[in-house]
Amino acid sequence: xxxxxxxxxxxxxxxxxxxxxxxxxxxxxxxxxxxxxxxxxxxxxxxxxxxxxxxxxxxxxxxxxxxxxxxxxxxxxxxxxxxxxxxxxxxxxxxxxxxxxxxxxxxxxxxxxxxxxxxxxxxxxxxxxxxxxxxxxxxxxxxxxxxxxxxxxxxxxxxxxxxxxxxxxxxxxxxxxxxxxxxxxxxxxxxxxxxxxxxxxxxxxxxxxxxxxxxxxxxxxxxxxxxxxxxxxxxxxxxxxxxxxxxxxxxxxxxxxxxxxxxxxxxxxxxxxxxxxxxxxxxxxxxxxxxxxxxxxxxxxxxxxxxxxxxxxxxxxxxxxxxxxxxxxxxxxxxxxxxxxxxxxxxxxxxxxxxxxxxxxxxxxxxxxxxxxx
Amino acid sequence: xxxxxxxxxxxxxxxxxxxxxxxxxxxxxxxxxxxxxxxxxxxxxxxxxxxxxxxxxxxxxxxxxxxxxxxxxxxxxxxxxxxxxxxxxxxxxxxxxxxxxxxxxxxxxxxxxxxxxxxxxxxxxxxxxxxxxxxxxxxxxxxxxxxxxxxxxxxxxxxxxxxxxxxxxxxxxxxxxxxxxxxxxxxxxxxxxxxxxxxxxxxxxxxxxxxxxxxxxxxxxxxxxxxxxxxxxxxxxxxxxxxxxxxxxxxxxxxxxxxxxxxxxxxxxxxxxxxxxxxxxxxxxxxxxxxxxxxxxxxxxxxxxxxxxxxxxxxxxxxxxxxxxxxxxxxxxxxxxxxxxxxxxxxxxxxxxxxxxxxxxxxxxxxxxxxxxxxxxxxxxxxxxxxxxxxxxxxxxxxxxxxxxxxxxxxxxxxxxxxxxxxxxxxxxxxxxxxxxxxxxxxxxxxxxxxxxxxxxxxxxxxxxxxxxxxxxxxxxxxxxxxxxxxxxxxxxxxxxxxxxxxxxxxxxxxxxxxxxxxxxxxxxxxxxxxxxxxxxxxxxxxxxxxxxxxxxxxxxxxxxxxxxxxxxxxxxxxxxxxxxxxxxxxxxxxxxxxxxxxxxxxxxxxxxxxxxxxxxxxx
Numbered sequence: 001x002x003x004x005x006x007x008x009x010x011x012x013x014x015x016x017x018x019x020x021x022x023x024x025x026x027x028x029x030x031x032x033x034x035x036x037x038x039x040x041x042x043x044x045x046x047x048x049x050x051x052x053x054x055x056x057x058x059x060x061x062x063x064x065x066x067x068x069x070x071x072x073x074x075x076x077x078x079x080x081x082x083x084x085x086x087x088x089x090x091x092x093x094x095x096x097x098x099x100x101x102x103x104x105x106x107x108x109x110x111x112x113x114x115x116x117x118x119x120x121x122x123x124x125x126x127x128x129x130x131x132x133x134x135x136x137x138x139x140x141x142x143x144x145x146x147x148x149x150x151x152x153x154x155x156x157x158x159x160x161x162x163x164x165x166x167x168x169x170x171x172x173x174x175x176x177x178x179x180x181x182x183x184x185x186x187x188x189x190x191x192x193x194x195x196x197x198x199x200x201x202x203x204x205x206x207x208x209x210x211x212x213x214x215x216x217x218x219x220x221x222x223x224x225x226x227x228x229x230x231x232x233x234x235x236x237x238x239x240x241x242x243x244x245x246x247x248x249x250x251x252x253x254x255x256x257x258x259x260x261x262x263x264x265x266x267x268x269x270x271x272x273x274x275x276x277x278x279x280x281x282x283x284x285x286x287x288x289x290x291x292x293x294x295x296x297x298x299x300x301x302x303x304x305x306x307x308x309x310x311x312x313x314x315x316x317x318x319x320x321x322x323x324x325x326x327x328x329x330x331x332x333x334x335x336x337x338x339x340x341x342x343x344x345x346x347x348x349x350x351x352x353x354x355x356x357x358x359x360x361x362x363x364x365x366x367x368x369x370x371x372x373x374x
Numbered sequence: 375x376x377x378x379x380x381x382x383x384x385x386x387x388x389x390x391x392x393x394x395x396x397x398x399x400x401x402x403x404x405x406x407x408x409x410x411x412x413x414x415x416x417x418x419x420x421x422x423x424x425x426x427x428x429x430x431x432x433x434x435x436x437x438x439x440x441x442x443x444x445x446x447x448x449x450x451x452x453x454x455x456x457x458x459x460x461x462x463x464x465x466x467x468x469x470x471x472x473x474x475x476x477x478x479x480x481x482x483x484x485x486x487x488x489x490x491x492x493x494x495x496x497x498x499x500x501x502x503x504x505x506x507x508x509x510x511x512x513x514x515x516x517x518x519x520x521x522x523x524x525x526x527x528x529x530x531x532x533x534x535x536x537x538x539x540x541x542x543x544x545x546x547x548x549x550x551x552x553x554x555x556x557x558x559x560x561x562x563x564x565x566x567x568x569x570x571x572x573x574x575x576x577x578x579x580x581x582x583x584x585x586x587x588x589x590x591x592x593x594x595x596x597x598x599x600x601x602x603x604x605x606x607x608x609x610x611x612x613x614x615x616x617x618x619x620x621x622x623x624x625x626x627x628x629x630x631x632x633x634x635x636x637x638x639x640x641x642x643x644x645x646x647x648x649x650x651x652x653x654x655x656x657x658x659x660x661x662x663x664x665x666x667x668x669x670x671x672x673x674x675x676x677x678x679x680x681x682x683x684x685x686x687x688x689x690x691x692x693x694x695x696x697x698x699x700x701x702x703x704x705x706x707x708x709x710x711x712x713x714x715x716x717x718x719x720x721x722x723x724x725x726x727x728x729x730x731x732x733x734x735x736x737x738x739x740x741x742x743x744x745x746x747x748x749x750x751x752x753x754x755x756x757x758x759x760x761x762x763x764x765x766x767x768x769x770x771x772x773x774x775x776x777x778x779x780x781x782x783x784x785x786x787x788x789x790x791x792x793x794x795x796x797x798x799x800x801x802x803x804x805x806x807x808x809x810x811x812x813x814x815x816x817x818x819x820x821x822x823x824x825x826x827x828x829x830x831x832x833x834x835x836x837x838x839x840x841x842x843x844x845x846x847x848x849x850x851x852x853x854x855x856x857x858x859x860x861x862x863x864x865x866x867x868x869x870x871x872x873x874x875x876x877x878x879x880x881x882x883x884x885x886x887x888x889x890x891x892x893x894x895x896x897x898x899x900x901x902x903x904x905x906x907x908x909x910x911x912x913x914x915x916x917x918x919x920x921x922x923x924x925x926x927x928x929x930x931x932x933x934x935x936x937x938x939x940x941x942x943x944x945x946x947x948x949x950x951x952x953x954x955x956x957x958x959x960x961x962x963x964x965x966x967x968x969x970x971x972x973x974x975x976x977x978x979x980x981x982x983x984x985x986x987x988x989x990x991x992x993x994x
Contacts, residue, residue: 139382139383140382140387140390141390179398182394182398183391183394183395183398184391184394185387185390185391185394238416238424239424239427239428240428241413241416241417241424242416242417242420242421242423242424242425242427242428243421243424243425243427243428244417245417245418245421245425246417246418246421255428256428275413275416275417279417280413280414280417280418283410283413283417284410284413287406287409287410287413290406291402291403291406294399294402295399295402298395298398298399301391301395302391302392302395304391306384307382307384307387307391310388310391311391314391314394314395314398318398318402321402321405324409325405325409328409329409329412332409332412332413332416333412334408334412
């Protein structure tokens, strides 16, 4: 008994540093491991380009700084600012539609003169913050009217982003909002009812989809339909993964990846490179690592200070999981091609910063709780 | 609090959250298992399937560039062909000591610092088993030296590639044009897939105009590669379709004679078949060597060509715009008859100058003493200016404009070349539109003798002459005659349409105008009578002298004191035989001073050559 208390009162130096910086060493370990794996795969996927690694390291550095800063903000402050950030975010999204820069055929960027950024990235964090703020004021499980308002709050940014069109991000934002509803006690009956309704609505949605989106769905059902066009990505990435076998071809030896048969091999399809070179065992390891991070995130959420912190923490953890599921599902050919990166591994800056800011929030929820006596 | 009491049971909510979180964890694990089972399916159960697909994937598609079509003149003389040019390539993995090899190679071929710098840059980016080009355009001597020293240089290869070559060099430079390296803007203009691997594209002249005929269709070969991308063997291929060969209407012999005859002057000669629109010769001097451009012209050479005041890169035949001078008189004279402004036997008294009513300015004749009583025939034969001052005054600019317009003055001929200029046929509307000024009667007079605002291109002049000779039948001037599909003997004749025919009110008026032109060459006092001596058929012509600048009233025209650049342009138009025209010529010799003594003999030489080519007889 004494022994345990001693340990509690005199933790190791590194743990004490962690505590001062409001960081959670367990979560940080998981994130660090993923980032390491990411760099190793990226080196191979980017044809052994050190320049690529340098740029990714810069982004990781930036993202860690953002995480560190966000971790210092107590969740009470976040809660206070949530509605304001939401309002600003929605205004920015409207601005993007009206006057945003077009990049790769979609309007996502907003140029504010001194900085160019994607308001949709910010909404990935702000939408669950807003719903959590709203729910924190209401008795849970939510009443019908509360649910209705929450649904509107989720659907407004979702539609604005889907219009850009950026289906991947819209999906992630919808999921983030939905997870707050779910964790806040959305009734099972309603969820089943909505699922049935959604299934019935599918033909209507089909009608409203862009041609390229329909093409992607068709391609998923039958990749051979257009083997050199839309189906090419799916076929090539499945070949890469399948030919990796149980043990993989070994690092830097993936022929699919290195002969440039794989599309977007450094970004959205990087999992295929990983699976080709590290095989089923590598895949298992990676999935376990992701599972570890998600479960740690949910544990932090459960121990949250108040309803707001719990709902936000839970939603962030589960959204991280959606990233993983949508990306791996797409690369392995069980979901249509939607532009969602493999979290913390894909090459690219914006999603990295958003994800790490989210982890910063989780760490803040975890550490600031201890400062409050309850 | 006025707000509705919010009953929040924190303990209950925490428990609710805990339950939901637990469900979420279970659900997540379930999804992870789904993903894992998908991986197991792909990587364990379907491993051999995908593994063999991956093997098949080691096949790479690479483009096969089609051979560019050749260009021939009407008799089969090659104007543009593809010749092997030799390139020195080094294969890095086969060379033990790169620096030593480069140093030793310096003894055999010429290598300068720029070449070595470029090579080192390429070396860094290339794969170690692929040839890196060191030198292009090796001379025959260098190739031979390399062959002798081959044993000293393992990993050094001489590769032959086909490069465009223009055997006649300067002679056809403006018409045939040249090819050069494809740039990005040009790639946007063409189908990019079809240009995979293509390095050169038509930049000017026919090479550019008929690029889509000459280029051909790209082919592909499937090559098996190993994991590093090294080529192992070719599996199959779709051969490229070579570009079509072009047979032109040009006659290299006539081109050569015209070029030689004009030598010493800047200017242009255009030779046409009036009864078909075929262009037999199109000379623009000074010229340049198109071969310089094929492998990238050096900056120094390019600067020299670009900055030369003689503008050798400029195709004067279609881009040069000159006042037609007196060559316009047969057209204006015909217009006078047609509009009944004058009778064909009606005389006008030429006293050496002309005065407009109520104006003091003297409009001078080139002959100070005057031509006396002049009718249409004499006015053309002796090129009397006063006759045309009076006639123009009677016709007025509106009728001059609409009549000359029918001969294509002021309009592009539509020849199959890019960059053609339209010349300028002035009118009241034109002056109002561009200068916002009213038209003065004096300007009508000088338009009537082909001076003032009026401008024509040499091709336009040749085309107008053809139309006159054919009595109103307009044939499209063109350079492409036939398209030959290589490998087959099949030649497709291009069907150039008769554009239109314009009818005049009295057919006999054609004879009056044409007879005047015959007098120019065969009349006792014809301005080009010396060019008509010894012909066994009759030719029609008209001399012209175009002022480069206006001369002040009563000023003496002193050739000696005027810099050569300010001398008049010498012009001549002609067709023959006058009653059954088979050839039409337009000559412009810049600063040649006199149409009769400079330009007309050039046209005569062209016509002599054309007769000689037809074995002395009148050609069909």
